[in-house]
Amino acid sequence: MKYIKHITVLVALVVAFVACDMQIEKATLNPSGGFTAPVLLSQGPVIINADNSKVEEITFNWSAASFGPAVQIEYSLYATANSETALVGTSFTRSLSISKSDLNGLVANDLGIGVNETANINAYLTAKVYGTKVESVTSNTISFDVTTFAAELRSLYMPGNYQSWDIGNAPQFWETDGGTNVYKILVDMEDGSDQYSYFKVTVARNWSDENWGYNFLTPSWYCPEQNDSNLSVDLTEGSFYVLTVNRSKMTIDKKGVQKVGIIGAFDESGWGTDLDLIYDATENVWASPVITFSGDLNFLIRFNENWDTKYGTDNEASQEVAGGVKLIEGGGNDLLVPSAGSYIMKLHGNRTPYVLVMEKQ
Numbered sequence: 001m002k003y004i005k006h007i008t009v010l011v012a013l014v015v016a017f018v019a020c021d022m023q024i025e026k027a028t029l030n031p032s033g034g035f036t037a038p039v040l041l042s043q044g045p046v047i048i049n050a051d052n053s054k055v056e057e058i059t060f061n062w063s064a065a066s067f068g069p070a071v072q073i074e075y076s077l078y079a080t081a082n083s084e085t086a087l088v089g090t091s092f093t094r095s096l097s098i099s100k101s102d103l104n105g106l107v108a109n110d111l112g113i114g115v116n117e118t119a120n121i122n123a124y125l126t127a128k129v130y131g132t133k134v135e136s137v138t139s140n141t142i143s144f145d146v147t148t149f150a151a152e153l154r155s156l157y158m159p160g161n162y163q164s165w166d167i168g169n170a171p172q173f174w175e176t177d178g179g180t181n182v183y184k185i186l187v188d189m190e191d192g193s194d195q196y197s198y199f200k201v202t203v204a205r206n207w208s209d210e211n212w213g214y215n216f217l218t219p220s221w222y223c224p225e226q227n228d229s230n231l232s233v234d235l236t237e238g239s240f241y242v243l244t245v246n247r248s249k250m251t252i253d254k255k256g257v258q259k260v261g262i263i264g265a266f267d268e269s270g271w272g273t274d275l276d277l278i279y280d281a282t283e284n285v286w287a288s289p290v291i292t293f294s295g296d297l298n299f300l301i302r303f304n305e306n307w308d309t310k311y312g313t314d315n316e317a318s319q320e321v322a323g324g325v326k327l328i329e330g331g332g333n334d335l336l337v338p339s340a341g342s343y344i345m346k347l348h349g350n351r352t353p354y355v356l357v358m359e360k361q
Contacts, residue, residue, distance in 0.1 A: 036066035037137040038075065038094075040125050043144040046103065053101040053151060053179070060088075061095045065127035065137055074130040079111060080122045086110035087249075088123070092130070101151070105181030105248045108148045115150040115177055151179035153320070156245060160199025160230075161191040163281035170205050171284040173243075173350035174320075181248040186257070186286070186349025188279035190239035198230035201245055201252070217245065220253045240279075242349075257303050262345055264299025264335075266291050274305050277347055286347040290361055293341060298334040301327060301347060301356065311354060321348055324355035 040062045065073050077088040077096050086106050089096050098106075104115075113119045122143050128136035159170035173185035189197040202211040210216075213229035223232050233241060233254065240257040261274030277286035293299075303309035312332035318324035325335070337343055341360055348355040 034068065035135075035137050038065040038125050038127050038139045039063040040077075040123065040139045040142050042142055043123065045145040045147075046100070047147045048100045048104045048179075049147075049149050050151065053099075053104055053149070057097045057099045058103055059095055059097040060123065062125055062139060064094055067129050067134065072130040073127050076126045076128075078124055078126070079106065080124075081107070081111040081113060081119055084111045101179065102181065102248050103146065104148050104151065104179040107146050108177065109180040109182050109246075110248070113146070113148060115148050115179055118145055118147040120144070121146050149179060150177065153178045154183075156183050156247075157202045157205055158185060158187065158199055158243070159202060160189065161193070161197050162187075162189045162199065162239075167202070167207060168205055169282060170202065171281060171350065174352065176352035181246065183245040183247065184242060184350075184352050186240070186242050186260070186347075186354070188239050188281075189233050189241060190235065193235065195235055196224065196232040197235050197239065198226075198228075198232045200230055212250075217250055217252045220251065259304050260286050260301075260347070260349075261303075261305060262288050262291070262299055262301055263305075264291075264293075265296030266293050266299065274302065277301075277345070279349075283346075284348075284350055285357075286349055288343075288345040290342050290344055293337050293343065295340075297337045297340065299337070300334055301345075301354075311356075313356075318351070318355045320351065321355045321357060323359075324348065324357045327354040327356055329353070 040060065043060060046058055060077055067073070072092060075091045079086050079088050088098055088106065107113050107119065107121060108115050120143055122141050124141045125139035126136045128134065153175050155172050155174045157170040157172050159165050159167045163169065163171065171185065171187065173183055176182045176184055189199070191197045200211050200213050201217060203209050214223045214231050215229040217231065219231060231252065238256045238258060240260060242255040242257060244253045259274065260277045262277060263271055263274045265271060275288055275291065277288050279286050301311040311327040311329055313325050313327055313335050314332045316326045318326055335356065337358055344359045344361060346357045346359060
């Protein structure tokens with residue numbers, strides 16, 4: 001009986017302690033009306049150019065938020081413009097720094113401002129108790145001007161099973177515009193396997209520099225885990241993809257394409273049937289068979305045999321691809337061969353906009 005009495009008293013004390021602890025948590029972390037939001041300090045105009053983008057950074061500062069007791073607070077800084085919102089970054093201190101190069105990409109691409117433009121940007125903070133579901137608080141909003149610039153185009157590389165992991169010849173793909181930090185490539189990932197085609201993204205044609213699998217680049221789709229942390233696409237869903245790497249956010253997205261083709265009067269049915277363009281991983285182009293033009297010299301590139309994804313031109317020559325012409329999605333004029341004869345068409349899907357080269361045979 002004595003032992004039972006002692007156990008009963010001990011249980012009662014534990015219950016009382018837990019009840020008190022629960023009451024303390026409710027009293028100190030609820031309601032949110034008792035919390036103090038951070039105050040984001042003003043930021044002057046930011047001018048980004050070729051001279052300062054790689055060596056300078058912008059630092060945002062703010063006063064501390066308060067949730068009552070001493071807790072770890074996570075701050076998230078957001079920028080907005082043109083009805084778009086982008087996460088600048090997170091911090092556990094009262095400041096956050098971003099390089100002018102990364103800010104240029106965020107404003108030009110994520111906020112849709114473009115390059116060589118000046119725009120008014122709004123910024124604000126949210127603060128929350130790290131690792132909990134306690135309601136966050138939001139700071140004031142500040143405004144400042146940012147002037148972007150068109151940086152020199154940068155590139156990445158994509159070795160994978162589809163090209164036998166030949167790192168020395170890994171297909172190269174380029175930024176959508178200089179300074180955006182966003183890179184795109186149209187590629188055929190077919191490797192002859194039953195399901196998954198594995199690949200990585202690298203900053204150079206070697207394995208000693210940075211190389212990224214799903215442990216560094218966050219994919220917007222499911223990638224099965226393996227020891228090498230390779231990214232992958234499911235070939236049962238198709239092998240043609242437009243892949244988009246956002247180097248600021250360290251994310252990768254994919255969009256499936258069913259067919260890449262060319263259509264024109266060279267076909268006996270008269271603009272009735274698309275001829276397939278076949279991807280060559282070694283040359284990193286989509287090439288047509290030999291096509292003969294006689295009377296009508298017009299043609300178009302299109303995806304999925306669909307007029308909604310046609311590519312024409314305004315006859316602007318590419319400065320990066322010798323003999324190439326820039327393509328315009330959904331608009332522009334028909335493409336036109338210079339003269340009657342036989343041609344092989346080569347589509348450079350690693351450029352934005354795509355570039356077409358007409359090689360006369």
